[in-house]
Amino acid sequence: MQNHKVASILQQVADYLELDGVDFRTKAYRRAAHTIETLSVDVADMQKQGKLEELPGIGKHIHEKIEEILETGNLEYLENLKSEFPLDMDALMQVEGLGPKKIKLLYQELGIKNLDDLEKEAKRHHIRRLKGMGTKTEAEILQNIEFARKSIGRQLLGDVLPLAIEIKQRISTLDTVDQVQIAGSIRRRKETVGDIDILTVTQHPDEVMDYFTQMDLVGEVIVKGHAKSTVRLYNGMDADIRVFKESDFGSAMVYFTGSRELNIVLRKIALSKSMKLNEYGVFQEDVRLAGQTESEVFRALGLDYIPPELRENTGEIEAAQRGKLPELVDYNDIKGDLHIHTNWSDGKSSIWEMATKASGMGYEYLAVTDHTRLPVARGLDEERLTQQMNEIDQINEEMETITILKGAEVNLDSYGNLDISSDILRELDLVIAAVHYDLRQDPEKINERISRGLENEHVDILAHPTGRKLKERQPYKLDIENLFQKASESGTILEVNSQPKRLDLKDIHVKMATEYGCQLVVNTDSHHTSDLSYMELGVSTARRGWAEKKDIINTLPIKKLLKVIS
DNA sequence: GCCGTTTTCGGCCCGACTGTTTTCAGTCG
Numbered sequence: 215m216q217n218h219k220v221a222s223i224l225q226q227v228a229d230y231l232e233l234d235g236v237d238f239r240t241k242a243y244r245r246a247a248h249t250i251e252t253l254s255v256d257v258a259d260m261q262k263q264g265k266l267e268e269l270p271g272i273g274k275h276i277h278e279k280i281e282e283i284l285e286t287g288n289l290e291y292l293e294n295l296k297s298e299f300p301l302d303m304d305a306l307m308q309v310e311g312l313g314p315k316k317i318k319l320l321y322q323e324l325g326i327k328n329l330d331d332l333e334k335e336a337k338r339h340h341i342r343r344l345k346g347m348g349t350k351t352e353a354e355i356l357q358n359i360e361f362a363r364k365s366i367g368r369q370l371l372g373d374v375l376p377l378a379i380e381i382k383q384r385i386s387t388l389d390t391v392d393q394v395q396i397a398g399s400i401r402r403r404k405e406t407v408g409d410i411d412i413l414t415v416t417q418h419p420d421e422v423m424d425y426f427t428q429m430d431l432v433g434e435v436i437v438k439g440h441a442k443s444t445v446r447l448y449n450g451m452d453a454d455i456r457v458f459k460e461s462d463f464g465s466a467m468v469y470f471t472g473s474r475e476l477n478i479v480l481r482k483i484a485l486s487k488s489m490k491l492n493e494y495g496v497f498q499e500d501v502r503l504a505g506q507t508e509s510e511v512f513r514a515l516g517l518d519y520i521p522p523e524l525r526e527n528t529g530e531i532e533a534a535q536r537g538k539l540p541e542l543v544d545y546n547d548i549k550g551d552l553h554i555h556t557n558w559s560d561g562k563s564s565i566w567e568m569a570t571k572a573s574g575m576g577y578e579y580l581a582v583t584d585h586t587r588l589p590v591a592r593g594l595d596e597e598r599l600t601q602q603m604n605e606i607d608q609i610n611e612e613m614e615t616i617t618i619l620k621g622a623e624v625n626l627d628s629y630g631n632l633d634i635s636s637d638i639l640r641e642l643d644l645v646i647a648a649v650h651y652d653l654r655q656d657p658e659k660i661n662e663r664i665s666r667g668l669e670n671e672h673v674d675i676l677a678h679p680t681g682r683k684l685k686e687r688q689p690y691k692l693d694i695e696n697l698f699q700k701a702s703e704s705g706t707i708l709e710v711n712s713q714p715k716r717l718d719l720k721d722i723h724v725k726m727a728t729e730y731g732c733q734l735v736v737n738t739d740s741h742h743t744s745d746l747s748y749m750e751l752g753v754s755t756a757r758r759g760w761a762e763k764k765d766i767i768n769t770l771p772i773k774k775l776l777k778v779i780s
Numbered sequence: 781g782c783c784g785t786t787t788t789c790g791g792c793c794c795g796a797c798t799g800t801t802t803t804c805a806g807t808c809g
Contacts (some may be wrong), residue, residue, distance in 0.1 A: 242781035273782050313800090313807050348800060398809090409800055409808090442796075454809085469794090474809075481793040486785085492794055 216258060220283050221251035223292055224276070228304050230295035232314040232585075245271035248475055250280070252528040254725040256695055258284055264737060278609045285455075287425075301327040308362035311354050314539050319344060333359050359389065361450075367404035369451060370684060372714020372751050375400060378410045381431065381453065390418040393463060397470035403754035405684060407719045410453040418458040423475065428453045447774050464507040467509045471492035475527035476520075483515050491515070523757040542757045547769040548749060550579035551707065553646055553677060553737030558602050559584035560591035562742040565609055565618065571743040573616040581644045582606060583621035587633045588650055594622065596638045603641065617772055619643040623677060627660070628652045630666025632673070639672040644779055646709075648677035657691045664690075664697060668706045675735055675778045676701065678711040678718040686715060692722060698730035705733070707767055707778075710759075712738045712752025713745075724759020733778070735767050 228243035231654045249271050250257055260266050261284055263569060266277045272705050283289050299321065305328055306317045320326040321416060322334045323344055332355065333342055341352040362382075385394045391414055395401075398411030416422050423443050438445040442456045458466040469477060470493065483492035489498045495505030496514040504514035512519050516532040521542055524530040533539045554568055555561035565582055572580040584602070585593035594602065603620050610618050621644035625633045632639065632647065639645050647667040655663065667673055679697060680689035699706050708727055711718045716739070727734060736752040738745055763769045767778050 236781095239781050241792070245782080271782065275781060311807070315806055344801065346805070350799060354799095409809095437797080439797085470809080472809085474793095477809095478793055485793080490794090494795095 216284065217250050217253055217256065219287075220257050220265070220280055221247045223283055223289050224250065224279070226303075227289070227292050228296065229307075229314070229764050230292070230299060230496045232514075233299055233303075233318045235315070235318075240451065242271065243276070246276045246495055247297075248527070251373075252526060254722050254729060259695075266386055297526075302329070305329050306332065306364065306775050310361070310461070311351070311356045312358075316347075319346070329359055329363060331341060341696065348539060362380075364563075368408050369449075370714045371400065371403060371405055371407055372748065374407050374410065374451065377431070377447070377449070377451075378412075381410065381412060381429070384429065385414065385426065385455075386414065388416075388422060389408050391416045392460065395467060397467055398472065401471045402473065402525055403751070403758060405720065405755070409451060412453065412455045413463070413466055413470055414455060414457050416457055417459050422455070422457065432679070439649075455565075458493075460506065460567065464509070465491070465495045465505040465511050466493045466509050467510050471522050471525060473526050476525045476531065479527050479531050479691060480504075480515060487515070498663075514706075521757065523754055524760070526758075540762050542759045543753060543761050543763045543766050545750060545753050547763050547766070548577075548736065549754060549771060550581070550768050550775070551738050551740065551746060551749065552581040552619070552644060552675065552735055552768055553577075553583050553622070553711070553739040554580065554746070555584050555591075555623075556582055558582075558598070560658050560741060561592055565605060567743050568740070568746070569609060569613055569616055569618055571746055573613065575746060575749075577618045579619055579620040581619035583623045583646050585650075586622050586624045588625060593625075596635055599634065621646060622730075624673075625650050626663055626667045628655070628663065630663040630670075632667075632670060636672065643776070644674050645672045646675045646677045647673040649709060651682055653681060653690060655690070657693060660690045660692050661696055664692060665700050668697075668700045668704045673706055675707045675709055677737070677739070678710045678713075678716050679708050680720075680723070682716050682718055682720070683715045684717065689718075698732055699725050701727070702731040707735050708735045710734055710736045710752045710756050710761075712736060712747065712748040712755070714751060717751060717755045719755075719759070721755055721758035724756055724761050728759070728761055728765050733767055734761060734765050 224243050224247035226241045231240040231243065249269050261281060266272055266280060279289055279291060288778050301321055306312055324340055326332050326335055338355045341347050341355060343631050378400050380394055381395050385391055393415040395413050397413050399407045401411060414422055425440055427438050427443055427445055431447050432445045433448045434446045436446055437692050444452055446452050481491045485494060489496055496503045504510040509519045518537055518539050519532050520530050530539065551572060556563060556565045556568055569580055572758050585591040587593040587595060597621060606618050606620050620642050622634065622642055623646045626647050626649050627633060668676060682689035708719060710724060716754055736756055738748040740746050767775060
């Protein structure tokens with residue numbers, strides 16, 4: 215599967231074209247890159263079937279470029295652009311305030327190719343001499359270089375969401391604030407986020423701005439105005455706050471939730487109906503048609519309400535026009551967690567503690583699935599598994615509010631065999647199979663290994679199917695479509711793992727899997743009672759993958775669930 | 781470079797802010 219590679223090359227072409235001031239062709243390449251990146255099928259398959267040009271934003275020329283990438287792994291066009299501008303685009307673009315135009319000017323006038331060159335020339339005061347630059351720009355650049363160097367990039371949703379909620383709660387304590395909401399990619403629950411966007415309604419903007427910029431979470435204030443302020447938080451992440459009128463709040467939420475791609479299409483739709491859409495409302499001539507609520511804004515454009523998690527312009531707008539949006543699985547639909555660890559292996563909490571917490575969350579059931587054998591995780595052998603089953607029997611007798619299921623997270627060895635004997639596996643309610651070592655196998659081996667696991671009669675669930683860890687490691691080199699095909703044939707359930715670093719399957723894979731007819735389960739893989747709350751991240755990942763309640767087995771009441779995993 | 785319920789050619793989302801200007805270009809979201 216080469217979708218990501220193809221998209222990345224097209225994106226780079228756009229970056230370099232932008233240097234040259236090429237406007238609309240740049241946009242065309244970005245649009246094509248977005249189409250490929252979010253495609254829920256293999257771009258190579260589309261190409262073989264001659265269907266590439268049916269995709270939005272892909273015409274004759276980009277079709278040819280994609281063919282070249284698929285055949286040769288490279289794109290000559292991009293290589294030529296690179297040799298014309300031999301500079302570190304990525305790094306320079308990280309410097310706030312520098313865009314393609316200024317980068318080109320700096321390269322042509324001063325030969326600046328990277329951050330080191332940039333720093334040198336700024337310190338020599340050469341930059342202020344250039345047209346359109348001045349002392350302020352030069353000082354700004356020097357200041358921002360340091361930040362660009364240690365730029366942490368996008369952070370994990372799971373790390374940022376609690377911080378955003380904290381800020382929202384603090385602002386909502388102000389008497390003068392009528393409404394406060396989180397917008398941006400956090401609201402869309404994207405797996406990584408670049409900043410925190412907060413929108414408010416208040417009659418006293420200055421008071422809110424003072425409070426926001428003086429919070430103890432703030433490292434430095436970047437901009438402070440009456441309608442908008444930006445701060446850099448202690449952890450290096452930027453947070454924006456904006457003030458709107460009550461009557462505009464819906465259109466502001468649509469606009470600042472994005473995505474950017476969705477906004478562009480919404481505005482085109484408005485234009486096609488001779489309306490105008492901006493963050494202050496929907497207008498026709500000078501008459502205001504909508505703006506107070508999001509639903510009202512969508513309705514004015516002839517669309518059903520689109521849940522934030524779907525707002526990526528990957529087909530949801532067309533679905534909303536035809537009244538065909540999916541009924542997404544809801545956070546309250548989840549009836550239990552089927553993948554957790556306890557202090558029997560590498561977890562920190564006891565079975566009793568985990569069950570008590572889960573019961574408090576309103577769950578009907580909880581499956582205890584400690585590691586087997588894995589030495590680093592103090593994994594269980596047959597004997598200890600048996601002891602653990604006895605303890606679970608006891609706790610089940612004492613606890614009336616929740617049913618604890620007996621399970622295990624069993625290792626797939628390098629050939630796809632399980633490391634616990636069938637006699638014991640047969641006694642368990644639930645068997646999860648997972649790859650935990652020998653991760654860098656060749657595609658052929660890892661595919662065979664996982665296929666064997668899926669075909670094993672004892673295996674109910676495949677945990678974290680691709681093995682990726684955000685900002686840490688690549689997925690296994692597996693053929694994902696083969697995996698979905700096999701899983702749908704064998705009826706093995708695929709996990710959406712809710713750990714902030716994993717979110718595996720990820721959103722577009724969730725969509726692919728359901729299109730193959732696979733059943734899914736959303737699990738937390740908790741190692742502590744506090745991890746159980748990660749469920750929300752998994753559910754939002756499933757929602758981003760268009761999953762409905764019927765696709766997720768842990769939305770079932772216990773009797774039906776037991777039939778599925780029996 | 782893509783695309784069409786006005787269009788096969790002439791458009792391509794919109795507004796705020798900043799620093800540099802003396803009416804605007806570049807950047808950002």
